[in-house]
Amino acid sequence: MNFPLKAAVKCGQCPIRHRAVCAHCDDDELTLLEHMKSYKTFAAGETILWRGDELAFVGSVVQGVASLSKTLEDGRTQMVGLLLPSDFIGRPGRQQIEFDVTATTEVTLCCFERKPFEQLIQNTPHVAQRLMELALDELDAARDWMLLLGRKTAREKIATFVQMLVRRTQVRHIDGKLHPLSMPMTREQIADYLGLTLETVSRQFNGLKKEGVIAFSDRRQFEVLDLAGLHAATGDDAEFIS
Amino acid sequence: MNFPLKAAVKCGQCPIRHRAVCAHCDDDELTLLEHMKSYKTFAAGETILWRGDELAFVGSVVQGVASLSKTLEDGRTQMVGLLLPSDFIGRPGRQQIEFDVTATTEVTLCCFERKPFEQLIQNTPHVAQRLMELALDELDAARDWMLLLGRKTAREKIATFVQMLVRRTQVRHIDGKLHPLSMPMTREQIADYLGLTLETVSRQFNGLKKEGVIAFSDRRQFEVLDLAGLHAATGDDAEFIS
DNA sequence: TGCGATCCTTGATCTACATCAAGGATCCGC
DNA sequence: GCGGATCCTTGATGTAGATCAAGGATCGCA
Numbered sequence: 001m002n003f004p005l006k007a008a009v010k011c012g013q014c015p016i017r018h019r020a021v022c023a024h025c026d027d028d029e030l031t032l033l034e035h036m037k038s039y040k041t042f043a044a045g046e047t048i049l050w051r052g053d054e055l056a057f058v059g060s061v062v063q064g065v066a067s068l069s070k071t072l073e074d075g076r077t078q079m080v081g082l083l084l085p086s087d088f089i090g091r092p093g094r095q096q097i098e099f100d101v102t103a104t105t106e107v108t109l110c111c112f113e114r115k116p117f118e119q120l121i122q123n124t125p126h127v128a129q130r131l132m133e134l135a136l137d138e139l140d141a142a143r144d145w146m147l148l149l150g151r152k153t154a155r156e157k158i159a160t161f162v163q164m165l166v167r168r169t170q171v172r173h174i175d176g177k178l179h180p181l182s183m184p185m186t187r188e189q190i191a192d193y194l195g196l197t198l199e200t201v202s203r204q205f206n207g208l209k210k211e212g213v214i215a216f217s218d219r220r221q222f223e224v225l226d227l228a229g230l231h232a233a234t235g236d237d238a239e240f241i242s
Numbered sequence: 243m244n245f246p247l248k249a250a251v252k253c254g255q256c257p258i259r260h261r262a263v264c265a266h267c268d269d270d271e272l273t274l275l276e277h278m279k280s281y282k283t284f285a286a287g288e289t290i291l292w293r294g295d296e297l298a299f300v301g302s303v304v305q306g307v308a309s310l311s312k313t314l315e316d317g318r319t320q321m322v323g324l325l326l327p328s329d330f331i332g333r334p335g336r337q338q339i340e341f342d343v344t345a346t347t348e349v350t351l352c353c354f355e356r357k358p359f360e361q362l363i364q365n366t367p368h369v370a371q372r373l374m375e376l377a378l379d380e381l382d383a384a385r386d387w388m389l390l391l392g393r394k395t396a397r398e399k400i401a402t403f404v405q406m407l408v409r410r411t412q413v414r415h416i417d418g419k420l421h422p423l424s425m426p427m428t429r430e431q432i433a434d435y436l437g438l439t440l441e442t443v444s445r446q447f448n449g450l451k452k453e454g455v456i457a458f459s460d461r462r463q464f465e466v467l468d469l470a471g472l473h474a475a476t477g478d479d480a481e482f483i484s
Numbered sequence: 485t486g487c488g489a490t491c492c493t494t495g496a497t498c499t500a501c502a503t504c505a506a507g508g509a510t511c512c513g514c
Numbered sequence: 515g516c517g518g519a520t521c522c523t524t525g526a527t528g529t530a531g532a533t534c535a536a537g538g539a540t541c542g543c544a
Contacts, residue, residue, distance in 0.1 A: 070389040072477045078392040080385040091378050135377050136333050142384035143322040147312040149391035150320040150437030195392030197502055202523055235314045439532060444493055
């Protein structure tokens with residue numbers, strides 16, 4: 001099932017080669033990165049970085065799912081980002097992060113030490129440019145999520161979440177239906193991502209299930225039966241397909 | 243009161259010279275920008291750019307306040323960004339924007355045509371770097387707002403909003419109290435920024451007023467009487483002063 | 485200086501979702 | 515394949531904030 005990640009996978013064989021921070025690199029640049037990189041694996045639930053930590057390394061998610069989250073004084077938490085394969089952790093010019101980074105499933109990262117990586121950016125505009133694109137993509141995603149958190153109903157939130165999973169996992173279409181997808185997180189984690197409680201998440205999933213929009217085979221495995229119905233349930237303006 | 247913006251203010255005299263996209267530029271680079279720039283002014287309420295518009299120009303807010311907002315099918319709207327002086331509109335490599343940009347107060351922009359500006363970026367790393375910093379700052383702000391929208395109570399939202407105004411307008415402190423600040427938007431616009439209704443915004447302002455945390459002289463003019471009380475009301479973890 | 489438009493306040497009521505509660509399914513280590 | 519931990523579902527009840535409604539303040543323009 002999983003891509004077999006040895007300690008030294010060749011960049012050429014890497015599953016995220018054309019989407020990650022290295023996407024625009026030519027062979028020479030890739031060789032440079034090849035020598036700097038190292039893989040780290042984290043078990044599900046393990047914290048990768050704590051808020052306020054000094055950022056020793058940066059890197060890309062190769063496999064699995066990680067999440068960024070923020071917490072209030074009394075413990076209420078909000079997930080502020082979901083990192084899927086090819087997403088990047090850490091920013092040039094920042095030595096601290098202002099949120100916790102946690103492994104949601106088992107996660108494999110392709111890491112670089114921050115200092116050398118920042119020097120490399122100076123001389124490889126392809127990496128700097130890709131980093132900028134990734135940051136702007138994240139900004140777009142954050143703004144879509146602001147609309148969701150501020151104005152959408154529970155049902156619309158769940159539908160939007162499922163739609164996002166479908167899009168980001170780029171699953172193949174079969175006559176309007178879709179291959180089974182995996183739900184990479186618990187109801188509670190989904191609740192923290194959507195600004196809901198786990199009970200409401202559960203009720204809304206079952207609502208969409210009863211209406212025949214989605215179906216669960218397993219509680220972590222589901223498929224979309226009615227893609228048009230799903231889109232309609234998101235509340236988004238159909239005029240703009242984002 | 244306002245900085246007197248003629249059609250051709252020298253960059254050296256510009257009020258946002260050291261915070262905007264040109265912050266890191268040396269004199270030569272500034273001369274280049276000087277020749278490319280032009281000022282545009284928009285009246286309060288005027289739309290600067292519509293969602294989906296082809297992005298002909300990019301630029302910085304010099305004076306006034308603009309806002310970015312997204313709308314659902316049925317008209318519910320959420321503000322996804324507030325642009326104060328020195329903030330930048332438009333992104334390299336994107337020819338479209340996915341939200342409306344509106345003048346909240348009268349706004350003056352320092353504009354550049356997009357195509358020439360993008361070429362300029364290639365050769366002036368100082369501008370490219372500053373653009374990256376600005377994008378990352380916006381990403382941080384967006385994530386703080388996600389926590390607010392998803393998990394804060396109405397009271398915490400209002401307190402956080404006031405705190406943000408205090409910080410961003412960098413008002414001088416006088417023994418814990420603060421100089422009068424201006425509220426650059428209506429109750430309805432604030433509601434759209436905080437994911438509330440205008441009635442709730444009004445009630446919460448009056449709540450904080452009754453408790454002596456803030457005071458209004460005019461409905462657009464107020465001051466913070468109890469800064470510590472304000473911070474306490476935001477719900478944020480005091481351990482991390484962001 | 486007067487009048488309509490806009491903006492704000494305040495009160496009464498409603499409702500979507502949170503909270504509280506309990507039981508059932510699934511997983512995992514022994 | 516047994517027993518506790520974790521995760522999920524479902525029901526009953528509570529409540530923060532939305533919605534509905536009406537009146538008051540302030541603004542801008544003749």
